[in-house]
Amino acid sequence: MTSPMLHRLIEERLRTAVAAQLPEAPLASVQVRPCPEPKFGDYQANALMALAKARQMNPRRLAEAVLKDLDVTELCESVEVAGPGFLNFRLRTAAVGRAVGEAAGGAHLFYARSAAPRTVVVDFSSPNVAKPMHVGHIRSTILGDCLARVLRCLGHRVITDNHLGDWGTQFGKLLVGWKHHQDPAALATDPIGEMERLYKQVNTACERDPAMLEQARQELVKLQQGDAQNLALWREMIALSQRQFDTIYGRLGVRFDHTLGESFYNPRLPAVVQALVERGLARPSEGALVAFFETLPDLKDHPAIIQKSDGAANYTTTDLATLAYRQETWQPDEIVYVTDGRQQLHFKQLFAIFRQWRPETRLRLAHVWFGAILGEDGRPFKTRAGDTIRLADLLDEAEDRALRVVSEKSPDLPEAERREIARVVGLGALKYADLLPNRQSDYVFNWDKMLALNGNTAPYLQYAYARIRSIFRKLPDPAPGAAPATLELAAPEELRLAKHLLTFGLVLEAVAEEYRPNYLCNYLYELAGHFTGFYENCPVLKAPEPARGSRLALCALTAGVLRQGLDLLGIQTLEKM
Template identity: 35%
Template sequence: MACFLRRSVAAKLSRTLRQPEDAFISALSAVPVSKKQQSSDFRLSVNTLRLNGIIPASGDLQLETEALANELKQDSVVEEISAGHGVINFKVHRQLLVQKMLEPFEEGYDKFGLRSELLKSLKKGTTLVEFSSPNIAKKFHAGHLRSTIIGNFIANLKQCLGNSVIRMNYLGDWGMQFGLLGAGFNQFGCQEKLKENPLQHLFDVYVQVNREAENNEEIWTAARAFFQKLEQHEGPAMSLWKQFRDITVNEYKQVYQRLGIHFDVYSGESFHQEQAHEVVQRLQDQGLLKITEKGTSAVDLSPAGDMSSCCTVLRSDGTSLYITRDIAAAIDRKEQYHFDEMIYVTDKSQEHHFHQLFQVLPAMGYSWAGRCQHVPFGLVRGMNTRSGEVVFLEDVLDEARARMLQNMSQSKTTKEMDCPEDTAEKVGISALIVQDFRGPLESDYKFDWDRMLQARGDTGVFLQYTHARLCSLMRRNNGVAAGGFDPSLLLEERSIAILQHLLRYDEVLYQSAKDLQPKHLVHFLLRLCHLVASAHKELPVKGSPDEVAQARLRLFRGACSVLASGMRILGIIPVDKM
């Protein structure tokens, strides 16, 4: 196993430098596979040892690197040790590398890399992830796609690393926009149309009332009055609001089902409306609340105490705000779920909002606010179909499926399958996810249908194609005996390259857990697919002697297992045929 090899090298360093093995686990890294011939498998940064206080930070770094490399001796695990620029390189005995890396795949093992010492150093516990969070009474806008798939990735990652994960959809189901919608529905709405096409009709009403409100103050007066009725829980207003909410959640669930995403909790701002007023009272009791000249209630966040930076928590008419309900929600979640960390996934325009939230909570005495985190993301530009600009996510999913189905029908390699539409849907969604995840989350990116759906480029289609190809290879060679294998039959450069790459899997998951960026895993899986494609050409299974075929099949089975595992963490459902 990869963890055995890393631990063995760490043990060698531990004996030489007389430090605990764990001190070297994070300083050791697997060497990335390059196009040039690669010899070493692990490298140790001597500068990291200096920074961690394991060796004195004095003298010439290169001289110290060479001296330490000369102290270390070869053994039954490491066959070659050499000094590079500030690093020491370790090359594992080739047969041992093959044996240990492929041992886990004897019986369809799917936990490869997840039990490494590196990952054990990560804190475990209960993680609450709030993501997607669309506004009710509106169709699922394509802009919510990023929050949905990013949040799902984070939840999947945390879960596979051993955390107990709570997936929460915090719906935008309260606030002045519902005052506006309620007033608009009373004026322009129709229950019959609501039954026929509920979200489309609510969307039309919302557009119409906003247009009318631009030059009509009476609309705003009616909207404020409707929202006050909601805050006071008046029957007719609450009944209409509940109807809007139920309709919306039912439609959202259909979209989530298409994406292969589930939630443990459907919450919303409305759940914390009364608690929001309790928060205001608590702030007042703690002497943190100040009344502004405009009559609003605010918390002073300025270092000088001059209100130059403040957080408004109550309007002059006594109604709560989004931030007030978020403060109440955070407190309630801590009491209810006892989370060890809470992660909010929203676009970067809300960074100021969360900056204020994470200031108000500690001011109220909640030290656990330091374990709350906002993961911001950029905008998607140019997401349009053949018919024009896309507004709704369903349009995007339909378009991705249709284009993928067309590509599959024109491909000579497409296999016969029971439900090509379902395969096209899964592959289309994987293409969406990989295009989104290839760069830093904070960056905006330009949506490109043609590039996204290429089978040979660095795309989700390429991941699915490689997985399906490996599944096909295993189906075609089902008669090849399983069980033990001879490691000496997998010493070709292409075999070793795949195994060296798999050595990095736990490091990639570790880095992903540290910064919650999916790009590390995406690039790892894409590189794995390229290595598999090269090996597939040069290491045929069919027509090879039985022992060779058996060994190569074990190699490809291992690559397929890790590929599928990584895809699932990203939120991609692997397909067996395409």
């Protein structure tokens, strides 16, 4: 009867009872969820109302009938029909104590690995070669990494792939700049800055000098035709850029299983175009090859070009080739693309073409899009001079600001320790600020808010963790005895904390299902709040047994869930701060 998640046990039994009453009813919708108000109970099921409605039954009568077939007596002290047909479950304290005791014994941490693991490709970050990573890359990188971590934690096979922008028309201009205007000293000290400068210089020149533009085109054509010198220079640009990416990803703790950039798919593009034309999915129009969507209302007026009039493929084609490659290579059940919301139309087109091209596929395709990061003025987040903010500078500033706070609050710590704390706190704050808002809304960037020690911030959660850890440092016996198998949960604050711990897995599943890490942020913040209530009202070290053992176990489990939850957000914890 044991399980990391009590609600799941209740749910299974409820489904059995519903099936007895309504044998034909779909059981997936029958779910048990936490009550919004503790006064109603701990968990509720409201699916019966919908089932009754669809069958023109009296919802309360159905609920009462189901209740007769439902036996959860060892888990719940009461099950009631409430209001128009809610089913409210109130857990037995002993059942909570047992479940939490199992976790304290190391059996689980309130979540379960999926019974049906999927293979999921997560495509995120995707910076461009020869350009600095900037603030525009942070949300994709942080969100994608977090989703990959959560999916992995739940037992899915996750493949992360960084789809670099390493091909395209910009390389014609870059090659012109590299060959004629390069400053070797600058390239040695700041290769990305120098490449950026070269691109801007040539790009500006092209705008007023057709000869320059033509020269860039020639270099691009040579590159595309496999010119040895241009290929070598292009590879060097990629290598220099990759070093920058590695540095940033190293600081962020982000890693990729694969880095297959756009150029990897070049050899596959002609076959994709040919296949689409042969299947009648694309046809000539105004000199280009274009896919039309007459039967899809959303896309009726938005055809997609798959081959430009100059014969070159564009990003729709590259993405189709990428999609096909991933399907053939990894046989995923699901591919998740983490990009900003402006690409919604592109992904609608991409998915629509792919569905027509491979109608037999059961692949789940998800465009996980996010809003913009804005400055205090409500405009896109830029430097005071109006320039794009480099990601490296942003990370530096996060650490600098955190160091100032740490040095002010803990001046006695050695500098090396303060710097390490500042690194963890600063980066954690930055990531958390990105993960906390609903990803689909724009959010306003604010250093002071993200680094605050109160409110829903990473430093607050890290602080909560460190505070718990300090309790264990105060133990006279550094290796306390085993936690009790069943916790005593006499105080209301203990019970509330324990019940909240029980819902960790539910939240992780919601994050994975809807691709929304903010659920996890809010869960952890609530957990810290429940812990505070417990901590203020329930002495731990001075409590007599058996309360002391139970409370120590609650502390250890809260710390464990905080650490695990923050780790899933890509955020580190500290023993002291």
